[in-house]
Amino acid sequence: MRLSRQMSQRIAFGLITLAAVVVILPILYIIGYVVVQGAGAITWTFLTEMPRDGMKAGGLLPAILGTLLLTVGTAVIAVPIGVGGAIYLSEYAKDNAGTRAIRIAIINLAGIPSVVYGLFGLGLFVIFLNFGTSILAGSLTLGIMTLPVIISTAEEALRAVPQSFRLVSTSLGGTRWQTIRRVVLPQALPGVITGIILGIERAAGETAPILFTAVAFFLPQLPSSVFDQTMALPYHLYVISTQVPGMPIHIQYGTALVLLLFILSMNLLATLIRRHYRKQRVW
Amino acid sequence: MATIVPESRSKRRQVSLAEVLIERAIQVTGLSAVLLVILIFVFLIREGVPAFFQVPISSLLMTRWYPIEDYYGLLPLIAGSVIITGGAAIISLPLGIATAIFIAEIVPDGAREILKPLVEVLAGIPSVVIGFMGMLVITPLFRTALNIPTGLTAFTGMVLLAWMVLPTVVSVVEDVLDTVPKTYRDAGLALGLTHWQTIWRIILPAGKSGILTAFMLGIGRAIGETMTVMMVTGNAPRIPKSPLDIFMPIRTMTATIAAEMGEVAQGSAHYHVLFAVGLALFVITFAVNLAAAAVVFRSTKRAERMLS
Numbered sequence: 001m002r003l004s005r006q007m008s009q010r011i012a013f014g015l016i017t018l019a020a021v022v023v024i025l026p027i028l029y030i031i032g033y034v035v036v037q038g039a040g041a042i043t044w045t046f047l048t049e050m051p052r053d054g055m056k057a058g059g060l061l062p063a064i065l066g067t068l069l070l071t072v073g074t075a076v077i078a079v080p081i082g083v084g085g086a087i088y089l090s091e092y093a094k095d096n097a098g099t100r101a102i103r104i105a106i107i108n109l110a111g112i113p114s115v116v117y118g119l120f121g122l123g124l125f126v127i128f129l130n131f132g133t134s135i136l137a138g139s140l141t142l143g144i145m146t147l148p149v150i151i152s153t154a155e156e157a158l159r160a161v162p163q164s165f166r167l168v169s170t171s172l173g174g175t176r177w178q179t180i181r182r183v184v185l186p187q188a189l190p191g192v193i194t195g196i197i198l199g200i201e202r203a204a205g206e207t208a209p210i211l212f213t214a215v216a217f218f219l220p221q222l223p224s225s226v227f228d229q230t231m232a233l234p235y236h237l238y239v240i241s242t243q244v245p246g247m248p249i250h251i252q253y254g255t256a257l258v259l260l261l262f263i264l265s266m267n268l269l270a271t272l273i274r275r276h277y278r279k280q281r282v283w
Numbered sequence: 284m285a286t287i288v289p290e291s292r293s294k295r296r297q298v299s300l301a302e303v304l305i306e307r308a309i310q311v312t313g314l315s316a317v318l319l320v321i322l323i324f325v326f327l328i329r330e331g332v333p334a335f336f337q338v339p340i341s342s343l344l345m346t347r348w349y350p351i352e353d354y355y356g357l358l359p360l361i362a363g364s365v366i367i368t369g370g371a372a373i374i375s376l377p378l379g380i381a382t383a384i385f386i387a388e389i390v391p392d393g394a395r396e397i398l399k400p401l402v403e404v405l406a407g408i409p410s411v412v413i414g415f416m417g418m419l420v421i422t423p424l425f426r427t428a429l430n431i432p433t434g435l436t437a438f439t440g441m442v443l444l445a446w447m448v449l450p451t452v453v454s455v456v457e458d459v460l461d462t463v464p465k466t467y468r469d470a471g472l473a474l475g476l477t478h479w480q481t482i483w484r485i486i487l488p489a490g491k492s493g494i495l496t497a498f499m500l501g502i503g504r505a506i507g508e509t510m511t512v513m514m515v516t517g518n519a520p521r522i523p524k525s526p527l528d529i530f531m532p533i534r535t536m537t538a539t540i541a542a543e544m545g546e547v548a549q550g551s552a553h554y555h556v557l558f559a560v561g562l563a564l565f566v567i568t569f570a571v572n573l574a575a576a577a578v579v580f581r582s583t584k585r586a587e588r589m590l591s
């Protein structure tokens with residue numbers, strides 16, 4: 001017996017809805033759970049003091065600061081190169097073998113496991129260039145890892161700008177760079193910024209690439225230069241949840257919550273920016 | 284750009300030096316991806332290839348990984364990575380496409396504005412947080428529900444990994460569905476197709492290459508995932524002998540590197556073997572992505588032909 005078209009639509013949509021619920025509900029659950037369990041641990045002391053008693057008391061200051069520094073470092077490296085690469089691919093690159101090589105390279109960069117970036121960072125920055133295990137080596141490693149994300153999303157946003165916009169600008173006497181700078185880039189900005197933030201947000205939460213390039217188990221003082229080792233929130237959470245026996249559970253959840261809030265606030269920022277600009281969009 | 288008439292040539296001369304420099308810089312950044320891939324490859328070879336001189340190939344192909352006694356058999360690690368990635372891919376692709384259709388096609392615009400960022404939030408949740416929650420919540424749940432000695436199993440890793448890969452799949456597929464021209468949809472509906480038939484027969488096929496991209500990016504993320512896998516799979520380097528062994532601990536290539544690299548002496552056989560594992564991961568992901576890219580390029584061309 002053949003199902004009627006309406007019936008098959010109802011069944012298909014039912015299954016799709018079920019799948020979506022299975023995907024989306026745990027997201028709310030995991031966030032809610034960490035918030036509920038971790039909220040009690042969040043105090044001013046927890047956020048602004050050094051850890052004490054083998055990290056079982058005191059605060060997260062060095063880990064929070066370390067993650068902030070690594071995030072800024074990542075952005076400094078990945079944003080100019082990433083956006084530049086995206087502009088090249090969207091506005092300059094011709095459809096030839098060279099461009100295909102670039103695209104394949106980007107796809108492959110995106111597919112390289114984060115821990116392999118860690119190995120690469122160890123080999124190149126820590127050992128070969130002798131930066132040591134440092135904020136600089138970690139930022140460079142994270143920055144390179146973030147590049148393909150930024151290039152792909154920014155290129156997509158640039159390409160979405162209608163061709164007619166470029167034609168109008170050119171017909172008014174604009175050079176290619178003027179067209180990009182004044183017309184294409186502003187129009188694509190929300191998409192570009194969203195891509196940047198999402199890329200950097202991912203880097204901020206990564207542990208594997210900084211394992212051998214930037215982080216230390218515990219440091220008694222804050223880093224004073226980019227050549228210093230640092231603590232970082234994701235690695236700190238890994239350490240206290242797997243490597244330190246008898247770690248109070250509320251400190252573990254509190255650390256997870258701080259990390260999550262850090263990431264989610266960046267995420268919220270990306271969403272707000274996109275929403276704000278989308279309202280202004282005329283096409 | 285087809286024909287350059289003399290007027291535009293004279294206009295070109297007005298392009299300022301700054302503009303030339305900017306355009307050069309943009310070209311260099313455009314090439315950065317290629318340079319970086321080569322650089323990464325070179326450094327992995329530099330540190331990884333000595334392993335093949337220090338440890339005989341035959342012993343790398345053994346089934347025992349126990350570096351303390353110089354057993355460097357890579358097979359259990361490779362098996363672990365392949366099984367977990369494959370399992371995650373099988374679980375996440377249908378769920379991801381379904382969720383993307385749900386968000387792009389079924390829910391009203393208002394709900395869409397909430398759901399899309401929500402799925403993106405999942406992409407941002409650090410893998411270490413998911414591993415942490417997996418250890419504290421999922422692992423005990425699976426242990427009691429399935430009545431197995433430990434919840435730290437390959438299956439736990441697959442499920443968590445599948446879920447982590449989902450946002451990648453969902454957001455890419457969703458964007459693809461979004462970019463299928465509205466005229467396609469209107470044409471389908473005008474021909475008397477139901478909404479579902481329009482999605483299944485017209486919109487999904489039109490977005491096929493994008494869906495493949497999503498799958499590819501998903502696999503890339505799954506095979507490279509380290510922290511979650513290290514925290515929830517038990518890290519026992521063993522080769523599964525029956526399908527039921529997915530409910531036993533397992534160990535992946537990524538987790539091995541992450542767990543052991545911090546403790547090895549630089550230049551030792553163990554150090555070089557871990558780099559060789561990294562080199563193998565690089566080559567595997569390179570091959571998978573290259574194959575996928577070939578598919579994407581071919582289907583893009585076909586779509587362009589159809590549209591022109």
